[in-house]
Amino acid sequence: MKSTVLARYLALVALTVCTTAWAQKRDDALFAAAQGAQAAVIDTLQQLVMIESGSGNLPGLSRVADLAQARLQALGAQTERIRTSNSERVMVKGSFTGTGRLKAMLIAHMDTVYPDGILASQPYKLDGNRLYGPGIADDKGGIAVILHSLALLKAQGWTDFARITVLFNPDEEIGSGGSGALIESLAAQHDVVLSYEPTAAKSMAKVEGVLLSAAxxxxxxxxxxxxxxxxxxxxxxxxxxxxxxxxxxxxxxxxxxxxxxxxxxxxxxxxxxxxxxxxxxxxxxxxxxxxxxxxxxxxxxxxxxxxxxxxxxxxxxxxxxxxxGRPPYVAGERGTALAQRARAIYAELDGRPLFFHPVTGGGTDAGFASGSGKAAVLESLGLAGWGFHARDEYIEIDSIVPRLYLTSRLLQDLGKAP
Ligand SMILES: [Zn+2]
CATH class of the missing domain: 3.30.70.360 (Alpha-Beta Plaits)
Incomplete structure (x- = not known):
């Protein structure tokens, strides 16, 4: 009995020491790779934004699905197109099989709130640190972060996971009525779900963040x-x-x-x-x-x-x-622990702060993901941006590298966890 307690205590000490050491040191090779990927992320963002994909634009959604599916296949995923339960819209699912124990799911959505023809009045454009385009933050940035983080991990030869599942749905902006049930049931088969809605731009919120709950x-x-x-x-x-x-x-x-x-x-x-x-x-x-x-x-x-x-x-x-309708998302103890890990990873980037947004009135698919209570869920790992559901939507380019580093490092860290 006593020795078990002692063993646990020692294991805890080892874990704490290990975590502390890890938290202090940036992975320079990974960081350099993330920097090297920035131009490719921008290129992906441009390609995604140039395809108009309002929730009602089925041909556009299908083209985004084609692009996402091809990218996932190129990364070595088994892919599937799954019809939503209430319409012709399709989801794209990618599955990667590794050699470790972690089961993680990454989710983002392909649809936007904008009407067809929006690019005529709201074109894709670069202006300083901002990249503009309809849906670029919400949620094409999320798709880009997922695809390019997985590319970084593949280049590093990372296989320290049992399964990584990627799910892109086409109906988030209209309530995820045809995809929410699948998100919920898939989430229950994973330890962790990371969701890639955008976070508020630094021009508005001062600091990039993650989200802990949504109504x-x-x-x-x-x-x-x-x-x-x-x-x-x-x-x-x-x-x-x-x-x-x-x-x-x-x-x-x-x-x-x-x-x-x-x-x-x-x-x-x-x-x-x-x-x-x-x-x-x-x-x-x-x-x-x-x-x-x-x-x-x-x-x-x-x-x-x-x-x-x-x-x-x-x-x-x-x-x-x-x-x-959409269930509430509450990070809870396990989601908050993920947020703490994310904050420690951000701190590796010259002490970059990470804000924990306590709540938003807007809905999120993280609600479906946390529905079963089985997976730890964290929201808003997408790019920093502003103007969602409004005009002049943009992302901040200097959030690309930190966000790629965050997802890659977080997954690697979770892969190591006992
Ligand atoms: Zn969104």
């Missing part, structure tokens, strides 16, 4: 069924669904305040058909944000309890629904 989304619906009647001749025969809906909306407007990690706002409603009829039906919809895995369940239970507590209009029926 999940859901839609709450209240549907009231009453009884129609002539509003002038026999209003007492009716059961006004609109009045009952108003009552229930007021009763539940603050319901999420008592539930940690939940937020609810009624955002639109519809009731009644014509002026001279007591409305039979009324429906309200709420925008719901979730920051804890169990918040959806609790919110639904609270809505059900509250709406059955009192009725303003007798004989009306209230139906509550809560439809969960």
């Amino acid at each position: 999940g989304t859901a839609t709450a619906t209240l549907e009231v069924k009453g009884r129609a009647a002539h509003a002038g001749a026999a209003p007492e025969e009716g059961r006004n669904a609109l009045i009952e809906l108003s009552h229930q909306m007021l009763a539940t407007q603050d319901i999420a305040k008592g539930i940690p990690g939940a937020q609810l706002n009624w955002t639109y409603a519809q009731g009644g058909l014509v002026r001279n009829q007591i409305p039979e039906k009324a429906v309200a919809t709420a925008d719901v944000r979730l920051l804890k895995p169990d918040a959806a369940e609790k919110l639904k239970a609270a809505l059900l309890a509250k709406t059955s507590e009192s009725h303003r209009v007798p004989d009306t029926h209230v139906h509550v629904q809560l439809e969960v």
